[in-house]
Amino acid sequence: MTDFSFEQMPAKQPAPKVLLIDADASRHGGLGRRLRRRGVGFHAASTALQGMALARSIRPDVLVLGEALADAEGFELLRSIRRDRAFDAVPVLMLSARADAAAPTLALRAGANDILAPSIDAGELVERIQAHVRMAQAQRAATWGACEQLRTEERRLLAREVHDRLGQLLTAANIDIRLLERRAGEGKELPSREELLRELRAALSSIEQAIASVQDLSLLLRPPDLGAGGLVAALRWQAGEFQRRFALRCSVRHAEAGYVEPTCLVAAELFRICQEALTNVLRHAGATDIQVQLAVRGRNLVLRVCDNGVGLPRGVADAPTAIGIAGMRERAAGIHASLQIRGRPGRGTILAVRRELRLP
Known part of the structure; x- marks a missing residue:
């Protein structure tokens, strides 16, 4: 169950914040006045070090890097920004007058969202900044909406899991024990020792399966905070x-x-796919060793779950009864990723999720 905290979106969005990191102090005043007149909060720093410290403090909606940072220092700053999860969704605009054709491509690869000429009209620069602010706000709103939808769906699935699986197991155990209680209370002849043991073992089996279900659900209800340590830590x-x-x-x-x-x-979706995959291994694979792998392969981020169990039989992954696998495929599709499962009889199963790195 997705249990991450997403506060309700405010009815009125706060004023967007722009941070300019530019050694040319003359640009600070003019751009700042224009943006403030249009209701945009403006902040400025003169060095990369000051800029990063200020960015962590104010959490800007858009970063603008000045022309003096258009070379090696600017690219390194861009990479630092993109490595910091706090700024992974913050648009970065770079002012660059480099004449070589490769410069824009290098800047985009380093993480810039837009490349602007330093001679750009101040009014147009303000419009471009505001356009990126609106896109960033729309993206955050869409992400929040998607997360809320996922939470609703996870609650529905959890309720069904508790009702269908856990409820049925406990009901079966209760019936077995009640029947024995009734026979003893009515003074009827008790079953033989062999019959009594058989019925008690059936009740115990249901209880043990219910305990396993509770353990599965506890893993769903106690996810780590992905924001604290990231996906690898989770x-x-x-x-x-x-x-x-x-x-x-x-x-x-x-x-x-x-x-x-x-x-x-x-x-969050990759984490949940892995969680479901581990649960499937526990229930069906008979494995003794499981390895979760996370790596970049070419242009893709790849998550793999490998086990040494009996191996998924051919056709099972596409069967209508494979509800868990269907759910994993839906999660993968929701983040524009592909999911493949390959079973090797007697040699285990490999589940692989691939997602293109350049996707938002």
Whole structure:
């Protein structure tokens, strides 16, 4: 169940904030006056170090990097911004007068959203900034709406899980025990020792399955805060909990090369897909070792869950009864990712989720 905190969106959006990092102090005053007249909060810094400190303090809606930062220092600042999850959705505009054709491409690859000439008219610059502010606000609103929709759907699925699986198991155990109680209370002849043990074992089996269901649900109800340590930390927490509860080896391998932390929504969905995959392994695979892998392969972020179990039989993944797999596919589709499952008889199963890095 998705249990991350998303506060209700305010009815009126606060004034957007723009941070200009530019060594040319003359640009600070003119741009600041124009933006403030249009209801935009304006802040300025003269160096990359000051700019990053101020950005962490005020949390700007748009960052503008001045012409003096258009070369190596600017690109390194861009990369630092994009590595910081606090700014992963903040548009960055770069003022650059470099004549070579490769400069815009390099800036975009480094993380810039727009490249502007320093000679751009101040009025047009204000319009461009405001356009990016509106797009950023719309993106945040859409993300919030999607998360609220996911929370509603997760509550519905959790209610069904409790009612259908946990409720049925406890009801079956209750019936078995009640029948024995009634026979004893009515003075009827008690069943033989063998019959009594059989009925008690059936009741105990239902109770043990119910306990396993409660453990599964507890993993769903106690997710880590993805904002605190990111997706890698969340997956490691999940693997540790899984290993502790079910005495199965479960590890996480993370290749750091090229890795960029995904947005909160994407990270939450990848986390839930992994969680469902682990639950499926526990229920059906008979595995003793599970490995979760997170890495960048080419242009894709790839999450894999590999086990050494019996291997998923051909056709099972596409069967109408494979509700858990269908749910994982829906989650993957919701973040524009692909999901593939490959079973190897007697050699385990590999589940792989791939998502293009350049997607929002």
